Amino acid sequence: MRYGETGYNLEIDLTHGSIERVETDPKDTELHLGGLGTNAKILWDRVPADVDPFSPENILIFSTGLLCSTPAPGANRTIVATYSPQTKLMAYSMMGGVFAPELKFAGYDKLIFTGKSPNLVYIWINNDKVEIRDASHLKGKGAVETQDLIKKELNEPDSQVCAIGLAGENRVFMASIEQGRSSASRLGVGAVMGDKGIKAIAVRGTKDVNVAKPPEFYQLCNEVLSYIKYREERPIPNVMTILQGLGSPQEMKHTDEKWHTENFMWGNARTRRRDFWNDNIEKRWETTQLGARKRLISCYNCPMKCGATISLPNMPTYMMKCFSKLTYTMAAYVDDLDFAFRIAQRATEYGVDGFSTPQAMAFAVELYEAGILTDKDFEGTDTYPACPKDDNEGRFYWLLDRIAHREGIGDILADGTYWAAQRIGNGAEVYAHNNIKKHEQLPLKLGMLNPVYFLMYCTGEKANITQIEGQFPQSPFATKEEKEEFISDWIQVPDEKFKKYVMDWEMRGEFSNPYYPTPEIATDIVDWQEMMHFCDDALGMCAGLSSFPLKPPYHIHNYPKFISAATGMDFDEEKLIEVYKRNRNLVRAINVRRGLRRVDEKPPEDHWKKRFPELEEKLLDTYYKFKGWTNDGIPTRKTLEELGLGYVADDLASRGINIEE
Amino acid sequence: MEEKKKKKIKTIKIDLDKCNGCKACEVICSAFHANPPYSSNNPARSRVRLIREPIRDIYVPVYAGEYTPAECMGRDKYVIDGKEYDECALCRAACPSRNTFKEPDSGLPLKCDMCEGEEEPLCVKWCITDALIYEEREEDMDEEPKAPEVEAGLKSMIDKYGMDKIADALARMAQKDQQ
Numbered sequence: 001m002r003y004g005e006t007g008y009n010l011e012i013d014l015t016h017g018s019i020e021r022v023e024t025d026p027k028d029t030e031l032h033l034g035g036l037g038t039n040a041k042i043l044w045d046r047v048p049a050d051v052d053p054f055s056p057e058n059i060l061i062f063s064t065g066l067l068c069s070t071p072a073p074g075a076n077r078t079i080v081a082t083y084s085p086q087t088k089l090m091a092y093s094m095m096g097g098v099f100a101p102e103l104k105f106a107g108y109d110k111l112i113f114t115g116k117s118p119n120l121v122y123i124w125i126n127n128d129k130v131e132i133r134d135a136s137h138l139k140g141k142g143a144v145e146t147q148d149l150i151k152k153e154l155n156e157p158d159s160q161v162c163a164i165g166l167a168g169e170n171r172v173f174m175a176s177i178e179q180g181r182s183s184a185s186r187l188g189v190g191a192v193m194g195d196k197g198i199k200a201i202a203v204r205g206t207k208d209v210n211v212a213k214p215p216e217f218y219q220l221c222n223e224v225l226s227y228i229k230y231r232e233e234r235p236i237p238n239v240m241t242i243l244q245g246l247g248s249p250q251e252m253k254h255t256d257e258k259w260h261t262e263n264f265m266w267g268n269a270r271t272r273r274r275d276f277w278n279d280n281i282e283k284r285w286e287t288t289q290l291g292a293r294k295r296l297i298s299c300y301n302c303p304m305k306c307g308a309t310i311s312l313p314n315m316p317t318y319m320m321k322c323f324s325k326l327t328y329t330m331a332a333y334v335d336d337l338d339f340a341f342r343i344a345q346r347a348t349e350y351g352v353d354g355f356s357t358p359q360a361m362a363f364a365v366e367l368y369e370a371g372i373l374t375d376k377d378f379e380g381t382d383t384y385p386a387c388p389k390d391d392n393e394g395r396f397y398w399l400l401d402r403i404a405h406r407e408g409i410g411d412i413l414a415d416g417t418y419w420a421a422q423r424i425g426n427g428a429e430v431y432a433h434n435n436i437k438k439h440e441q442l443p444l445k446l447g448m449l450n451p452v453y454f455l456m457y458c459t460g461e462k463a464n465i466t467q468i469e470g471q472f473p474q475s476p477f478a479t480k481e482e483k484e485e486f487i488s489d490w491i492q493v494p495d496e497k498f499k500k501y502v503m504d505w506e507m508r509g510e511f512s513n514p515y516y517p518t519p520e521i522a523t524d525i526v527d528w529q530e531m532m533h534f535c536d537d538a539l540g541m542c543a544g545l546s547s548f549p550l551k552p553p554y555h556i557h558n559y560p561k562f563i564s565a566a567t568g569m570d571f572d573e574e575k576l577i578e579v580y581k582r583n584r585n586l587v588r589a590i591n592v593r594r595g596l597r598r599v600d601e602k603p604p605e606d607h608w609k610k611r612f613p614e615l616e617e618k619l620l621d622t623y624y625k626f627k628g629w630t631n632d633g634i635p636t637r638k639t640l641e642e643l644g645l646g647y648v649a650d651d652l653a654s655r656g657i658n659i660e661e
Numbered sequence: 662m663e664e665k666k667k668k669k670i671k672t673i674k675i676d677l678d679k680c681n682g683c684k685a686c687e688v689i690c691s692a693f694h695a696n697p698p699y700s701s702n703n704p705a706r707s708r709v710r711l712i713r714e715p716i717r718d719i720y721v722p723v724y725a726g727e728y729t730p731a732e733c734m735g736r737d738k739y740v741i742d743g744k745e746y747d748e749c750a751l752c753r754a755a756c757p758s759r760n761t762f763k764e765p766d767s768g769l770p771l772k773c774d775m776c777e778g779e780e781e782p783l784c785v786k787w788c789i790t791d792a793l794i795y796e797e798r799e800e801d802m803d804e805e806p807k808a809p810e811v812e813a814g815l816k817s818m819i820d821k822y823g824m825d826k827i828a829d830a831l832a833r834m835a836q837k838d839q840q
Contacts, residue, residue, distance in 0.1 A: 071688050071702055098684070105703060148716060157714070157747070180715060206705035206765040214699035218692070229789055294718045298683035303789045305681045309718055317716050 002026065003212035004066050004566035005034055010108045010130065012123065014196055015056055015115030019130045024109065030569055031644065034066035034109060036092055036537035037583040039081035042112065043090060044586060044648065049593040053083040054171065054195045062103070062111040062201065065540015069104035069209040070566050071221050073228070074545040076101055076300035079537055084187040086173040086416050087437045089591045091187035092462065095162070096299035096542055097180040099203065102160040106205025117197030120169070122150060125203045135199035140166055142349030143178035144318050150202050163200035164190045165351030170406045171195050172414040174356040178348060181297055181307035181319035185353035186464050187439065212568030220562055227553040228303060228545070236550050238482045239473065246552060247304030247544040251322040252296055255286040266330040268362035269434040269443035281335060288337040304544055310341050318345050324354030331358035332396040339393050343400065350404035356440040360413045360420065361399040363431055372426050377409040416440060434604050439463045441604070449514040449608040451522035454616060455623050456529060458601040461587055469548055470529030472498065476505040476512065492555035494528055501525065514612050519622035526623065534580045535559055582643040585635045589648045592657065598633045636661050666802035671775050672795070673724065673785060679792035680720040682713050686784035686793060693776055693783050705765045708773040709784050712750055719744055722793065725762040726753030728770035
């Protein structure tokens with residue numbers, strides 16, 4: 001019997017309509033755990049390096065994490081992996097909700113799609129019974145609407161459904177996969193799902209998931225729950241409100257958005273609105289939010305309430321999580337939360353990423369204002385009207401419609417700002433100013449370079465908002481007393497040296513940004529943050545209880561115990577760190593094989609006001625060296641072989657990629 | 662005077678407004694009742710079932726009650742605050758008309774036992790959003806039913822079935838009791 005995992009993947013070849021339940025090799029679990037780790041292994045082994053993301057040869061994986069469906073609180077993430085149409089690199093986008101747990105209860109660790117269906121289909125998995133069903137009647141339906149229609153059609157109210165909307169069907173590069181209150185939104189995974197002809201996947205599972213050491217596992221879960229309660233009662237002092245607690249930033253719960261609205265850059269990641277949050281806005285927004293919000297809701301087996309049900313008159317009810325509340329309305333310069341909730345509803349039904357999409361829309365507005373796009377680009381046709389003028393709301397709805405339908409200028413914008421700028425030309429490239437690896441980033445522009453964030457922005461391959469945050473404070477504390485208080489109960493640190501870094505870090509002077517943390521220390525910190533992200537993404541744990549917030553309940557000291565008790569494999573910190581390194585290097589190698597190099601690892605020019613070219617080079621040098629990579633960001637043969645990835649080294653070398661130090 | 666007998670009343674107070682739909686109650690219920698305890702979990706075996714329809718804002722944990730071999734003569738359907746609940750949704754019984762509160766493989770009925778032996782039911786312990794609150798109180802046992810009430814009940818049975826049939830039934834039941 002397998003513990004923690006089911007030991008089976010479900011392989012569906014959409015070209016031939018074949019369905020197969022395949023037993024997995026327990027050795028892969030020991031080497032890579034599950035989730036992102038085993039996804040990377042499958043992509044490496046099975047998808048040739050030069051495959052186009054929209055080729056039938058590309059694979060689309062929906063994976064549970066190793067701890068999903070065990071009672072470990074918060075282990076509910078579905079890790080979707082494929083090749084991204086936008087970055088052309090490996091995409092791994094994640095969603096919470098209830099999908100992964102249901103999939104594992106149905107008896108599968110992963111769903112692996114290959115080929116391409118000739119017609120639009122949906123997949124119905126009811127334990128051992130799996131069907132590919134016609135979805136032609138769902139064509140063009142909203143991603144939320146589709147979930148409901150399928151549950152009704154199957155008469156299975158307890159099934160869990162993930163679906164794409166029109167954007168995914170039309171292979172919009174920023175298309176998401178929506179499921180309940182959650183979505184896998186980044187890197188175009190919804191476009192690949194649409195390309196494969198999958199409208200939705202419905203799952204119902206009623207099988208057991210076993211753990212190897214029951215009393216130990218139960219005890220560990222209780223400790224986590226107690227710690228969550230402890231942390232809920234003790235918000236971290238001396239940091240911004242949104243950093244004090246666990247989970248996602250609680251934007252559904254809190255109505256005070258002074259910090260987000262005034263500190264991020266709006267429009268096309270362009271304008272900081274320092275005096276935005278006045279009494280009038282505060283009152284109006286609070287009334288709107290409390291009126292629209294029906295309930296704060298959670299993902300599977302998690303006490304945090306990071307999402308909400310949103311319901312307004314003359315609009316279907318939907319669910320929202322954190323930041324899409326602000327991104328559309330602030331990008332549109334419409335200072336009205338009612339508009340925010342309404343346009344996000346339409347965007348959720350279309351199934352698009354709430355980060356990239358508003359930026360692509362605001363980018364179009366900027367190009368128009370700059371004369372690069374003209375009235376001609378905003379004209380109507382027989383099937384749709386012209387873009388309304390002098391109406392920020394109407395213009396944004398119009399742009400959203402065009403993108404989701406891939407009509408007119410929307411067809412170009414649907415590829416994201418990087419590719420759109422290439423196609424538009426005429427100087428448009430300068431306006432695609434907020435990308436890393438061709439993918440839109442948080443609309444955040446800062447003053448002084450912070451070395452830790454520089455490295456995380458540059459080298460992260462998740463391209464996700466959480467990739468730049470972690471368990472180390474975002475800025476230094478003001479006084480010695482505050483520092484001492486912070487480190488007094490900091491049990492999560494992998495090593496005592498991190499406490500010293502906090503104590504030494506100052507707001508001004510020699511020990512302040514950008515020269516402190518030094519490149520060596522910054523690398524240490526980044527490695528820790530990355531390690532937690534990679535553990536979470538292999539285990540299916542929500543970052544909101546681990547890699548994302550300060551002082552979370554899961555950390556490098558209790559994870560090995562969870563893994564050992566769940567699976568029966570003997571894990572300690574050393575072994576877990578080795579798996580992290582193996583997975584980190586495998587993901588990197590996949591991307592190296594697809595062309596990723598040092599030159600791609602740079603944040604937007606305007607990301608910080610003050611840049612330090614020499615220091616930045618030194619930071620990357622130090623980081624690469626620490627990782628055992630060449631100066632071009634490529635894992636060396638020695639590094640790969642030490643991690644049992646000799647076959648990866650051979651492959652890279654056979655392609656003429658320099659993997660020697 | 663003889664002291665009145667006491668019985669312990671165990672109650673789970675369910676505050677639907679606080680439910681966040683996470684299903685932790687189902688998770689830990691099924692884990693606790695696994696054999697050996699916590700060795701597996703499977704919400705389909707849980708003795709508490711969360712009726713969860715986010716879009717309609719329906720969140721109701723319902724606990725498995727007594728098994729009944731017979732279907733009800735009719736079915737009920739509640740509409741509360743404009744939200745219509747499925748037929749029989751709020752009923753606690755495992756019965757022939759539905760699969761709820763039955764083991765998914767054997768079909769055997771499930772029943773909430775308030776996690777016998779634990780300090781409090783584990784669904785309550787794991788619901789740290791406090792939608793589930795455990796309350797315990799003692800109540801006096803009811804006195805023996807008074808004779809006239811028994812007679813009134815019997816009389817209506819006799820009116821319906823006739824004295825002979827009721828006498829037969831009583832005799833058979835008395836015999837079974839002795840066995």
